[in-house]
Amino acid sequence: MSTYARQTGSTVTLPASLDEAVAALAAMPTAVPVAGGTDLMAAVNSGLLRPAGLVGLGRISEIRGWQYADGHALLGAGLTHARMGRPDFAALIPALAAAARAAGPPQIRNAGTLGGNIASAAPTGDALPVLAALEANVILAGPDGSREVPVSHLLTGMDPLRPGELLAFVRAPLLHAPQVFLKATARTGPGRATASVALVLDPARRGVRCAVGAVAPMPLRPLEAERWVAGLIDWDGARTLDPQVCTAFGEYVAMACIPDPVDDPVNPVDPTGPAGGALPPAVAHLRRTVAALARRALGRALS
């Protein structure tokens, strides 16, 4: 007797449209949707996940491209990082294209998708800070129709994905202004971000929006620093800032994202020492990194 057959008994469906996919998921609520599979299949292979069934999203052509809708781009969740990294897409949403190009080795970028990056919601997901800075929305298709949720609500768990729902589209604003995505990694080759910063200018709303990735479970928005620096920019003029302002902005962002542990009852460096105290060296370095990235990002966006 072999136990071989029993274990391959899980079902795989390959719907050709979004409606079919939603129906397939409704028919088998324990099935897991899979697009590029770069995170999911690694978990399956290492035995961490044993899905009862899979709904493959690779054949749904409607979510593999993008379209325009009233000043926004409607990005299919099945867009691969490789596709987003190309120049035509970069002209549309430059920061997202930069994040897609930085998202790993070519094999991963060819398979991994925008929707997968959001669904995995890894702290180091490169697209996430960009979507947070863009204040993009996700469109979720479910058995009761579709609904639109800000990406930050999804990532923070304020409004999570409901059973039977599929991540279908991302609605991102077209800002027609400079955008920057910067990522610090431990090596020169592709690697996970130790910290990343996405910064976009929104001239219509006279805003600067910035999100810091990889330092917390979800991207962080330093709202006060954004408002402060937006108020200093001459939006109708040259849109330049003194380098010292950029430096101050960087430090403002870094302090907001990695605050001093003043309320910490235990000293993180020396548990027997006084409460609060200095940051551990690695965290202090992370704060310096965020400050440098934010300063460089603002400088590049305004240059």
Added chain:
Amino acid sequence: MTAARGGREAAAGPDAVTALPTVAAPLGTGETERGLGVCVLPADAAAKTQGIFPYAADLWAEGLLWAAVLRSPHPHARIVSIDTTHAADMPGVRAVITHADVPGDAMHGRRVADRPVFAHDVVRHHGEPIAAVAADHPDTARLAAAAIIVEYEVLEPVTDPEKAFAAPPLHPDGNLIRHIPLRFGDPAATGEVVVEGVYRIGRQDPAPVGAEAGLAVPRPDGGVELYVASTDPHTDRDLAAACFGLETDRVKVVVTGVPGAMADREDPGFQLPLGLLALKTGHPVKLVATREESFLGHAHRHPALLRYRHHADAEGRLVKVEAQLLLDAGAYADASSDALAAAVAFAAGPYVVPHVFVEGWAVRTNNPPSGHVRGEGAMQVCAAYEGQMDKLAAKLGLDPAELRMRNVMATGDLLPTGQTVTCPAPVGELLKAVRDAELPPLPSADDETEWLLPGGLEGAGEPGAVRRGVGYALGMVHMLGAEGHDEVSTATVRVQNGTATVICSAVETGQGFATLARQIVQEVLGVDEVAVLPADTDQPPAGPSARGRHTWVSGGAVERAAKMVRTQLLQPLAAKFGMSVELLTIADGKITSYDGVLSTTVAETLHGKELWATAQCRPHPTEKLDENGQGDAFVGLAFAAIRAVVDVDIELGTIRVVDMAVAQDVGRVLNPRQVAARIEAGVTQGVGMALTEDLRTARGVVKRPSLTGYALPTALDAPRVRIVKLVEERDVVAPFGAKAVSAAPVVVSPAAVAAAVRAATGRPVGRLPIRPQTAVARQV
């Protein structure tokens, strides 16, 4: 590379072979080349590049079962009970084994038998094997392994090697694995300038891309055959037979394709459960390690804590070196004793130092086990003594290269162990070569596209924040086993119908031995077609593939056997023409006499004959270091000098190694392409050690055992490796005068990168791998 070729004809050793090709072929046209000194292509090159070369993970046998190993989640715990009933009852499970099912010796080890096959009373490191399962599907086997209920009484792990001395013994053998005090010269000597430093070396993993895999097939006679990527088949066989309770002739180890090898192929914790399961079930059993198991199972490089004090006179000449070396051996002894001997003996580096005082310890902890990784011991101290040389240069206001030049060792100088360096030691020449090599050009400001900044193509690097640093390092490593190991190898050469066959159990691990064996036979016998048979334990032993042994001992044995065949071949001809064998030469498949009267082909002479010869090569014996760390412990030494050029983003602390200029003492180049490839590989491994490779643990538990968490250098991280000089001064005691090339670049390159980062940032850099926070310029 061609610059150093001049000495070849001049310095012919006692084993000098017949005529050498005068011009080496350019790289890339290896197919028609043969003999020594040219770029012969490895026989398996095409298969490996096409991905069709069979490795152990590709093995298959009809009706095979799959194995899985249950490993401890705790670094230190007492095992209260092991309940395998649930696992054994699962459908598809054929056998579950624990320590109670080991019929032979319960303990094993390469040097000291201190390691259980399966932990039974105490678990001493995270990932230690506790039980194994054989089932008809790999998933079933893993699920069954997970269903084994082990009750642990978790104990406090000892993870700080400094606390191991006073900690309660973790093992009946105690916590001190070895202590070597070295006393050389006058303890009262002092220098005018004194510098002190503390250096910490991280835990590098062999991280083989091809993880461990193997197949065990039971034999009708009650024995078992192990198809594994072994690098030392005979030792593995003896260990396995002892644990299986079988005579050694009942166990056969067949070496499969080896995807690179260091400590990762020396993990008996992998091979032993496999064989036990095959014996118990009577079925072939296959085990393929997951990436996580691979990281947890095999041994790593010894993490080290090194304290140094260097004394020098006002001119920068070294007076005294004092050092305390502490190696973290992990839970079991393994090769720690050897690593410590190398660390202590080379603690002062390739420099003349009249007074050296070293205390070296290797201690047991509950950290992952440490073992043989290229340049063990020598690499750790190189990072430290070269850090000290930089410190000394800064204190004296001298150029770091100049300070080193004033102290370099040469042939005839003494090691601190009292051993005279009798082999070529062209340290000064190597240093001069890298110092005088052209520096890579600085990128021009307006051409950012050409400049790969630290952090990568899509990284955050900013040219304005990047500083370039240049650093030097010199280092040395021993070849062959030290301290009295019997380094012997046996080889057989057979010639029939114009084809030669080499039978030698020296394992081709990618180091190029099979290619070298072909080259040697081609050279000696003038036969084009040479096959090197796969290694197994039915052949006579050749010893482990490590420390550059096979170029020396197995290459030597192949040469002797080939020469014996040559004599058999030429004797009848010589007798017929009334001349001695020495007057006949073989070249390009033709046999000619000195006067040109006789000329025939090898093929014609061989027609209808089958010639066999077996020979051994055993280098001169060595002795153990005594209670003062003195003794002639090493057979041979190899040296290298490297100049590293790095770019550092001094705000983010990101580092990119731009260029590594290497000058190495190679004795003689036997295959230029292979030498270049080995140096490039070694430098890349060294760059990984310097920048990213560190298997981190938290209280003994390995954190992130994956290739995402453990960052190996990628193609973008690997620097340009320029071999600026290969010094070919023949080592007269080595066969062909050749020295092993693989280990020296691994030993020296981390120290060179650290020196360059020091130059770029002004920071001391006392820890490897270099963390970004220690490579940012100091805040003002």
